Amino acid sequence: MFKDIRFRWALIASLLVASAYLIWPTYKVYSLSESEKSELGVTVMKELKDGAINLGLDLQGGMYVLLETDIPKLVEKIANKKTEELRNAIQEANNRSINNQTDFFVEFLFVANEMELRLFRNYNNLATTRDNESVVRELKIQRDNAIASALEIIRNRIDEFGVSEPTIQKYGANRIIVELAGVQDSDRARNLIQRTASLEFTLVLNEQWEQALNKIDTYLLSDSSALNIDFDSPNEKEKIAEADTSGSAEDIFIEENILSEPTFDMSTPSEILKEKPFSGYLRGVPRGVGVLAKEFHIVKGILDNPEVRRKVPRGGKFLWGNQFETAQDETGNFIEFRQLYYVSSDPEISGGMVREPRATMGGAGTDASGQWVVNLSMSPEGTKRWSRFTGANINRQVAIVLDDKVFMAPVIRDKIPTGQTQVTGFADVNEAKDIANVLRAGELPAPVEIIEERTVGPSLGSDSIKSGRKAMFFGLIAVMIFMIIYYRGAGLLATLALMLNLIMVIAVLAGLNATLTLPGIAGLILTIGMAVDANVIIFERIREELDLGKTVRAAIESGYERAFITILDANVTTLIAAFVLAWVGSGPIKGFAVTLSTGIICSMFTAIFVTRTVFMFFSDRKPLKSLSI
Secondary structure: OOOOHHHHHHHHHHHHHHHHHHHHHHHHHHHOOHHHHHHHOHHHHHHHHHOOOEEOHHHHOEEEEEEEEOHHHHHHHHOOOOOHHHHHHHHHHHHHHHHHOOOHHHHHHHHHHHOOOOHHHOOOOOOOOOOHHHHHHHHHHHHHHHHHHHHHHHHHHHHHHOOOOOEEEEEOOOEEEEEEEOOOOHHHHHHHHHOOOOEEEEEEOHHHHHHHHHHHHHHHHHOHHHHOOOOOOOOOOOOOOOOOOOOOOOOOEEOOOOOOOOOOOOOOOHHHHHHOOOHHHEEEEOOEEEEEHHHHHHHHHHHHOHHHHHHOOOOEEEEEEOOOEEEEOOOOOEEEEEEEEEEEOOOOEEHHHEEEEEEEEEOOOOOOEOOEEEEEEEOHHHHHHHHHHHHHOOOOEEEEEEOOEEEEOOEEOOOOOOOOEEEOOOOOHHHHHHHHHHHHHOOOOOOEEEEEEEEEOHHHHHHHHHHHHHHHHHHHHHHHHHHHHHHHHHHHHHHHHHHHHHHHHHHHHHHOOOEEOHHHHHHHHHHHHHHHHHHHHHHHHHHHHHHOOOOHHHHHHHHHHHHHHHHHHHHHHHHHHHHHHHHHOOOHHHHHHHHHHHHHHHHHHHHHHHHHHHHHHHHHHOOOOOOOO
16 A cells, blocks of 8 residues: 555645644734734634644743642641640641651651650541551542642633643642743732632631630730740731722621721830730721731731640631721821731631632622622532521621631621622722632642742743744754755755655644643754654665665665664654653653654654655656666
8 A cells, every 4th residue: 555656645645734724723823913813703713722832831921830738737637636736746747847858747657656646536537547657648648639639629720710721730749830821910820829718607706805815915924935936027018819808798797896996006005015915916997906017027926826826715716807908097197907806716617618609790789889799609508507607696797718818707687598698899800700710619628839930921932932933944944955965856855855844743733732832942953853864864775775786766665674674763762752751741841742752753754754755756657777866
């Protein structure tokens, strides 16, 4: 079949037509102006992009983010019995892991054995035996499951964000790589990726507020060293992604001031702090109690002290409002503050009970009219619990908490039997949509921290494209000139095969909807050299056969047969390396591997099959007495 010249020409023509068909969407996407793209419409452009080559992070700009899962938090979260001894063991294991650069679970097992902890008592919800080694093995399995779940949740969030062809993959045991090409708003993308999305509805414990404050004040008065904390700069505030929320739930919630006569002192007198070293920093602010921005770092440092946390009455915890706010004091000056809440540590509703979060505009005639809101409905179980909870706590505050920050704390004024709730007060449509997005995608099983981030601007990517295009053009011209000068007519045939090779490589990448990176362009340039190298081997073999006195046809046949094994061995070894790179590599490295492996396969076809077909065509027409080689 392959000796039939007509079949060979038909196969080459079919591949050329198929290549042109596959390359067409890529050509249209990158040749159209912005006005022409808008005229085609969103649907048509989406269809074209689905069949086009994507540009990687280094070519069109975007974000590279390396995330690390907070394994200690996950291990604590999994425990069904959270004792102080377990928390201390987790903290000590984490410190040893950081200091010794070792695996957390190795250190956790060591610390648990040193402290003579029986871990199965804290993790009897896991299917393990009674020894600590078995519990740690099961925790590692839970870690792997959590990473897999985090990968899927982050992917769902980014799909909602609208990034085309993101790269999201596991890296090592605890880390995740996220590459978002073409992202313009890096801050928004960062918050979207990193947000845990832990949603809770919990009771505000106003009745126990004074008791909690007194316990902390008493402890600080008895141990003044507890105030010796390495605080951040007083002027540095946390970057809070969320906007303040103060709104209604189907007109059933109403805001209420805890203190009827707020005070707005610009700083806390030292005389008050001598008697009340913690509660002295608190002051009445609109809608509750807060801390001045200039003193926030002090209060936060106190609350972050492990000894202070142990003094907080069991069943309660302090949480901050979701952002700094401004208000006007009696003299007309504006002050900044952050609200502080004391809430139940046992939430009534969790994020797993929330269904169908949607970002919409508030309805006319409501307090949220003209504002962006997130409407929530609940699962059947959540609806029952929410109905029972709201009915039993009329005229009490409920805190709506997202990632340990209180978004709103309205007062329940009636029972809510439907499970419908509304969160209001977002700054713009992006905030509302992002909150709905992360709630819809689900809660991350453990917090993730960004440990490395790189941002590539679109102008740098454009420069990379121009440089790569220029390098490919000059490299191609140089190779073509050399081949034509050195091998004459056969060299011209090799350059035509080389052009066909590039067309086929680009067509395959477009058919795979692959992502082209700067190393991928380097792979294309390398492919040019490898494709010509195969032809050089063939032509040299043919020259040797001609020098032995063989006829042109016999020299061609023998030259291709002798060169085939050499070319195959060289390309297979390179393919193996390319496959390994594609398997273990990510981002640009994987792009290089995919382009290189595609180029190798296509170059073998063009160098061996296409050029031989041309030689067969001329030698079959009439016996050749000489060959331009």
